[in-house]
Amino acid sequence: MQENKPISRVFTSNSVVLPGHDEPVPATVLVDTWTGKITDVRHGLAVRSDYPDADWLDAGDHIILPGLVDAHVHLNEPGRTDWEGFWTGTRAAASGGVTTLIDMPLNSIPPTTTIANLEQKKAAARGQCWTDVGFWGGVIPGNQAHLKSLVEAGVKGFKCFLIESGVEEFPCVAASDLDGAMKELEGTSSVLCFHAELETEHNHPPQRTSADPTLYETFLHSRPQSLETAAIELITRLHAQHPTLRLHIVHLSASDALPLIRAARASGLPLTVETCFHYLTLDATSIPNGHPEFKCCPPIREAPNRDALWDALKKGEIDCVVSDHSPCVAELKKVDVGDVMGAWGGISTLGLGLSLLWTEGKKRGVHIKDIVKWCCEKTAEHAGLQNTKGTIAAGYDADLIVWDPQANVHVTKESLNFKNKLTPYEGLTLQGRVLKTFLRGHLVYDSVEGFRGEPIGQLL
């Protein structure tokens, strides 16, 4: 029927990041905005007269790359919507070139631990999303009977904690809970993700009751690398008993754990690892005291640790990079009193990740292709979206961003699109700016004109 005829959109640029190329190449991407899919990718530039009926975008020398897939985000709605929400969180994401995000199962009330709770999350999200949104489920003590039905309902995998999570409705699991959960998930294509910090009688850091709670060093001392290595020892031991199940370490901070991860992977276990923008760009010794905006768990560590994480990332021993955007209200972040020990742990990043990684990565010989691998391809694969997201190729969703690698971004409160404008990056000038973000072929964000159209994001 005539009214259903696809309206095509053509993207052409001297620099398109395509699979199989080490550098961006001149190319033309043809999109059917009716289906939201890329229909074809052609090498070389197109001229407008070739496609007289199409909407046309000539990005010139600006780079076209796939939208980012941020596989670790806390949107907190419903229940803690004053911390963050689908509307503000996905707008912040879109402004930074993220076109898909996967929401973590905790900090909303209820947590995503049953089908009924997942339905509540979806109902809260509908009509509010400026990016596509998928959901992780949660493993908590006693919910293992719900796991298979959550897989069937489309959750991308599961998250659990080995140490207290910070919210009472999402308790941590013991090894005995995990054995049952892993048996339930064996044979599925799902993935079980671990917040990998574990206190044991041997690694519990001594209490420093007299220590100043506003010093970053006090907090860093309370969460040593040994908490992460103890957790990862347990995880790899359990993994050997369930060797077909995919396991994943979220937000790795401790480089001391890398040998354990290397050994597990060398033995053939399907274990993947993510780290975060903040562990790669910040350094504990430069963190000002009295600033809980820098607090997250596990903590940001010293520069040599950061260098080791970069090294592992470049070697492929760490698979991907995510935000772990985990905000809260100012009162709980205790910014007025600078109480680092008492503050909520979580860093707000949505919208800044690509510029952060580019600014720091350029000093370390990183190419845009590497960032696409870590933040698009590998994160899509982690969430089971490798056939639709994270790559510019025919048949994939037309999630595309236009990126100016030279332009500066000055981070001010006014420039942030997430709800609570508390971030360790305020005041920084970063390099690389997202000019336009397209979701399924439709413009959703323009750096000059702001958000465009409707929240057309789908629930994945």
Ligand SMILES: [Zn+2]
């Ligand atoms: Zn998290």
